[in-house]
Amino acid sequence: MSRNTVGKSKILEIIQSSPIALSHATIQEQMKGTCDRVTIYRILERLVKENEIHRIVNVNGVVNFAACKSCSHSSHHHDHLHFSCTTCGELTCFEDQSVDLKLPSNFIIQEYQLTVAGLCGKCS
Amino acid sequence: MSRNTVGKSKILEIIQSSPIALSHATIQEQMKGTCDRVTIYRILERLVKENEIHRIVNVNGVVNFAACKSCSHSSHHHDHLHFSCTTCGELTCFEDQSVDLKLPSNFIIQEYQLTVAGLCGKCS
DNA sequence: GTTAATTTCGCAACACAGTTGCATAAATAT
DNA sequence: ATATTTATGCAACTGTGTTGCGAAATTAAC
Known part of the structure; x- marks a missing residue:
């Protein structure tokens, strides 16, 4: 089992x-x-594996981490939208924005990476 | 102006x-x-700047390039979906799949990065 | 409580993607 | 044919992320 260390907390x-x-x-x-x-x-x-946080790849290719708010520990849905500000660099989650995709039936979706870049509310 | 060299072609x-x-x-x-x-x-x-190709950041953070098919040189719309296969690594464009997003009005979208990872038709 | 087994940590070293500076080479303009 | 501009190759560098390994810390067993 994974331990709760000072650094982790x-x-x-x-x-x-x-x-x-x-x-x-x-x-x-x-x-x-x-x-x-x-x-x-x-x-x-470890935190990702334990479903405490989720990883989002930013438009610049750098991985970012956010707390899992609307996800319970059993059901995970990271199919929501992210917004990356090109000015201040902030990456915001829009947990209410889920996207319905129509892919060919033989495509199996495992992971979502839905990010839009531009100017956020503060920078526009 | 940009030149047409052997490498570029x-x-x-x-x-x-x-x-x-x-x-x-x-x-x-x-x-x-x-x-x-x-x-x-x-x-x-240079090719990206001249609208010949577009760049897609894969779920692994690595940048990929694809030809601009449905885009004219004047109007660009890279708001379509990409599928990244976790087995064979292939990154496929779904140019017919555009996603409608409902962001707050003070958010200005400049760039899209809509990628879904999983198993492609060949690997599923 | 002391010892043994696990897990975590820090350090060094490495791998890989991408960038910058600069001198040379090639292509375009005069 | 020469001058100007752009593109190329090389070396060196930055940044993100990974791996191996011995030491430290934590948990379990006695």
Whole structure:
């Protein structure tokens, strides 16, 4: 079983108290040297596996993490939309926006990555 | 103005004759040492700017390139869906699948990145 | 409570995608 | 034919993410 360490709790708290998705680099900054770079990667990996957070690939290719709000631990649906601001870089989740897709029946969907980039409310 | 060089023509041809989107690494392979790594990056950049191809960030964070089929040189709409196969790695464009999004009015959309990952028709 | 088994951590080193600077080469304009 | 502009190749670098391994910390067993 996965253990609850100081680093893990702190990282989860940082992500949960953030209104936007955070990158590894940003989290590392907020950890202020408490944790090793690699440890942060591994903790994030664990938190994803335990369904505490979900990973979103930003339009710049960098992975961001956000807390799973509307997901219970059993049912996960990360098919919602993300908005990435090209000015301030903030990645926002629109958990109410789910998209219905009509793919050929032999295509099996495992993971969603629905992101739109542009200017967010603050920057427009 | 941008020039039409041997490398540029060859790369455009590789992308246009491919049914799936290609990464820099794959294109470099197909160029068989004709072109420097960096030159390929720069040619791809030029082709994107000239609206010959468009870039899609795959779920693994790697940028892929596909020819602009249904886009004229004046009107671009890259709001269509992409499917990334987790087994064979192929990135397919669904140019007929456009998604309607309902964002707050103060959000200005500049770029789309709508990708779904899973098993493609061949791998399912 | 002490010891053994697991898990996590930190460090070093690595892999890979992508970028920048600069001198040279090639293509276009004069 | 020469000057100007653009493109290329090479080297070096940045940033994100990964792997291996010994040490430290945590949990389980005795």
